[in-house]
Amino acid sequence: xRAFRALVRKDLVLELRTAEVVPAMxxxxxxxxxxxxxxxxxxxxxxxxxAATGMLWAVVVLTALLALTRAxxxxxxxxxxxxxxxxxxxxxxxxxxxxxxxxVFLAVSQVVAVPLFWLFFLQQGxxxxxxxxxxxxxxxxxxxxxxxxxxxxxxxxxxAREVLLPVxxxxxxxPLVLVASDLSVATISQQPSGFETLKxxxxxxxYDTIFALLGWALFEYVVEE
Amino acid sequence: MRDGSTRARLDGATVAGTAAAVLMxxxxxxxxxxxxxxxxxxxxxxxxxxxxxxxLTTYALFCWGAVNAARYLWKRDMSLxxxxxxxxxxxxxxxxxxxxxxxxxxxxxxxxxxxxxxxELNTFLIIFLFYCAYFMLRFSVPAGERRATYSxxxxxxxxxxxxxxxxxxxxxxxxxxxxxxxxxGANMDNSMLATFLVSLAAxxxxxxxxxxxxxxxxxxxxxxxxxxxxxxGRA
Amino acid sequence: MSSCxxxxxxxxxxxxxxxxxxxxxxxxxxxxxxIVLLVGPNGAGKTTLLRVLATVLRPTEGEAVVEGCxxxxxxxxxxxxxxxxxxxxLVYPELTVTENxxxxxxxxxxxxxxxxxxxxxxxxxxRGNERAAELSRGLRQRLAIGRALLHDPSVLLLDExxxxxxxxxRSLLRQVLAEEGRxxxxxxHEPEWFSGxxxxxxxxxxxxxxx
Numbered sequence: 001x002r003a004f005r006a007l008v009r010k011d012l013v014l015e016l017r018t019a020e021v022v023p024a025m026x027x028x029x030x031x032x033x034x035x036x037x038x039x040x041x042x043x044x045x046x047x048x049x050x051a052a053t054g055m056l057w058a059v060v061v062l063t064a065l066l067a068l069t070r071a072x073x074x075x076x077x078x079x080x081x082x083x084x085x086x087x088x089x090x091x092x093x094x095x096x097x098x099x100x101x102x103x104v105f106l107a108v109s110q111v112v113a114v115p116l117f118w119l120f121f122l123q124q125g126x127x128x129x130x131x132x133x134x135x136x137x138x139x140x141x142x143x144x145x146x147x148x149x150x151x152x153x154x155x156x157x158x159x160a161r162e163v164l165l166p167v168x169x170x171x172x173x174x175p176l177v178l179v180a181s182d183l184s185v186a187t188i189s190q191q192p193s194g195f196e197t198l199k200x201x202x203x204x205x206x207y208d209t210i211f212a213l214l215g216w217a218l219f220e221y222v223v224e225e
Numbered sequence: 226m227r228d229g230s231t232r233a234r235l236d237g238a239t240v241a242g243t244a245a246a247v248l249m250x251x252x253x254x255x256x257x258x259x260x261x262x263x264x265x266x267x268x269x270x271x272x273x274x275x276x277x278x279x280x281l282t283t284y285a286l287f288c289w290g291a292v293n294a295a296r297y298l299w300k301r302d303m304s305l306x307x308x309x310x311x312x313x314x315x316x317x318x319x320x321x322x323x324x325x326x327x328x329x330x331x332x333x334x335x336x337x338x339x340x341x342x343x344x345e346l347n348t349f350l351i352i353f354l355f356y357c358a359y360f361m362l363r364f365s366v367p368a369g370e371r372r373a374t375y376s377x378x379x380x381x382x383x384x385x386x387x388x389x390x391x392x393x394x395x396x397x398x399x400x401x402x403x404x405x406x407x408x409x410g411a412n413m414d415n416s417m418l419a420t421f422l423v424s425l426a427a428x429x430x431x432x433x434x435x436x437x438x439x440x441x442x443x444x445x446x447x448x449x450x451x452x453x454x455x456x457x458g459r460a
Numbered sequence: 461m462s463s464c465x466x467x468x469x470x471x472x473x474x475x476x477x478x479x480x481x482x483x484x485x486x487x488x489x490x491x492x493x494x495i496v497l498l499v500g501p502n503g504a505g506k507t508t509l510l511r512v513l514a515t516v517l518r519p520t521e522g523e524a525v526v527e528g529c530x531x532x533x534x535x536x537x538x539x540x541x542x543x544x545x546x547x548x549x550l551v552y553p554e555l556t557v558t559e560n561x562x563x564x565x566x567x568x569x570x571x572x573x574x575x576x577x578x579x580x581x582x583x584x585x586x587r588g589n590e591r592a593a594e595l596s597r598g599l600r601q602r603l604a605i606g607r608a609l610l611h612d613p614s615v616l617l618l619d620e621x622x623x624x625x626x627x628x629x630r631s632l633l634r635q636v637l638a639e640e641g642r643x644x645x646x647x648x649h650e651p652e653w654f655s656g657x658x659x660x661x662x663x664x665x666x667x668x669x670x671x
Binding site: 007013083 | 515516542552555562564566
């Protein structure tokens with residue numbers, strides 16, 4: 001537990017000091033929202049909030065990739081794995097700590113993303129339920145984080161690392177985006193039954209659980225040389 | 226003893242190949258001549274007898290690949306890596322056929338090249354994406370224990386992806402407009418069932434044959450590479 | 461020398477990287493308290509051997525036993541007793557000296573107070589708040605030594621320790637080596653420097669112990 005806390009603290013301190021990941025994510029968000037906004041234009045945004053909400057989820061995933069690509073970067077670039085692996089710490093704790101700090105980065109980026117999203121796309125017209133959106137974001141972040149922490153280890157050995165990680169991750173993001181988008185979009189016009197909403201939130205939680213279990217079991221194989 | 230083992234492998238592939246040929250011939254005959262045309266969809270519905278068996282075979286290949294991936298992580302035996310990789314590889318080939326036959330079926334049945342309301346097709350699309358990513362991973366890591374380990378880990382992650390995709394596609398029906406008619410009728414009569422099962426058996430046997438043949442080929446490749454290394458004086 | 465007295469015992473140790481055998485059947489026994497120098501040309505396998513013994517690399521074939529624990533199966537049990545000084549200092553450049561040591565203290569389950577003691581020991585007492593990146597190479601190496609000694613290991617694995625050290629650093633190393641009760645394996649290109657303290661030299665060539 002102490003090791004876990006120390007590792008998470010290390011990631012957060014490093015990010016605060018080097019500002020490598022989160023600012024890049026924020027700039028990326030702003031750029032993509034601008035791009036999409038201008039590409040769709042006012043008249044063409046007839047699909048309106050529904051299209052925009054769906055698009056938000058795609059952007060969330062793409063932004064997450066920025067954080068995932070930099071996960072374990074320090075350990076790789078400075079050979080620090082030898083130090084960490086030589087310590088009497090269970091490998092899955094390293095994975096859990098990385099997933100935890102990734103989750104924090106994602107959540108922080110979305111604190112900015114949601115208001116920006118509202119500003120760019122939702123000012124007029126109907127909007128999705130914000131509490132549901134936030135709950136979905138937090139749950140989706142957890143899924144991205146647990147899977148991303150594992151995949152970041154996998155991709156780091158490959159040749160074209162920055163290209164490989166998105167390729168490895170995106171198939172897993174598809175079901176996530178499918179359900180999260182459906183969930184958010186449904187809250188725009190109709191009032192979906194609480195059961196339907198819970199079912200989809202439950203799916204996100206199940207997704208998190210399945211990949212957390214797989215990550216917990218498989219991470220040691222990824223880091224052992 | 227070497228002779229015996231080679232002969233045993235040859236026999237396996239030959240037996241499977243023969244069985245596959247027989248089953249395939251039977252299946253083709255049944256599909257085109259035996260089974261009656263579907264009442265609502267007509268002759269073109271017969272694509273179903275190719276499409277679904279191939280899809281099921283793809284899932285079977287994937288499961289076999291995942292099982293061997295888990296066994297590899299357990300035993301660290303490189304031959305298990307090969308036995309995991311080959312089914313995944315065949316899965317991509319069969320998977321492409323699934324997508325093609327699925328597309329054809331959508332075209333002849335409803336005039337569209339891809340049926341976005343089909344839960345099976347869309348689930349399959351996600352799995353196919355995953356297969357492709359597996360290959361990207363495989364090609365970007367140099368051969369050796371690490372590639373085997375990473376491939377095994379990713380294959381096992383895919384095991385989580387299958388139920389997740391099925392559930393997601395079913396939940397996400399809102400995005401893809403629901404279509405209410407069912408595809409292959411409420412019941413299949415006996416001749417349809419028989420045709421389907423024979424076709425399924427044929428596809429599975431074809432997969433087994435290709436698996437055994439490709440496995441043998443890859444093993445030979447490795448032996449040649451090993452001998453070449455020895456000849457070069459163990460670099 | 462029976463193996464139950466040996467701190468380190470390798471038998472037929474092989475480590476393969478793709479096509480290349482970095483270790484090709486290495487046999488070695490090191491008794492408790494010995495200071496053994498591994499000498500040999502670059503690429504002989506000295507670093508690979510140390511990394512295997514540090515439980516950072518798994519052996520491909522053969523046996524490696526450290527303090528009675530066989531690797532890789534029982535690696536978890538013995539990690540806390542091994543100190544590894546690698547080529548790289550294995551510290552986060554953007555963390556301070558103290559932060560790096562505190563992280564490793566947490567990972568090794570060592571009391572936080574020990575960090576200050578160790579900083580004194582390696583001569584970084586007044587540099588606790590400097591980032592590792594700001595340190596000179598010699599000071600960073602001393603930080604690395606501190607990191608390796610943090611958990612008071614009974615087996616020390618040193619990979620080219622003298623390479624980056626200045627004169628103060630070298631005397632620190634000499635003190636460390638003079639301490640009793642530790643088994644030390646040193647890969648080095650400067651065996652002469654160790655002549656006072658080393659028990660013996662083991663030549664390593666092409667992945668095994670040369671005759």
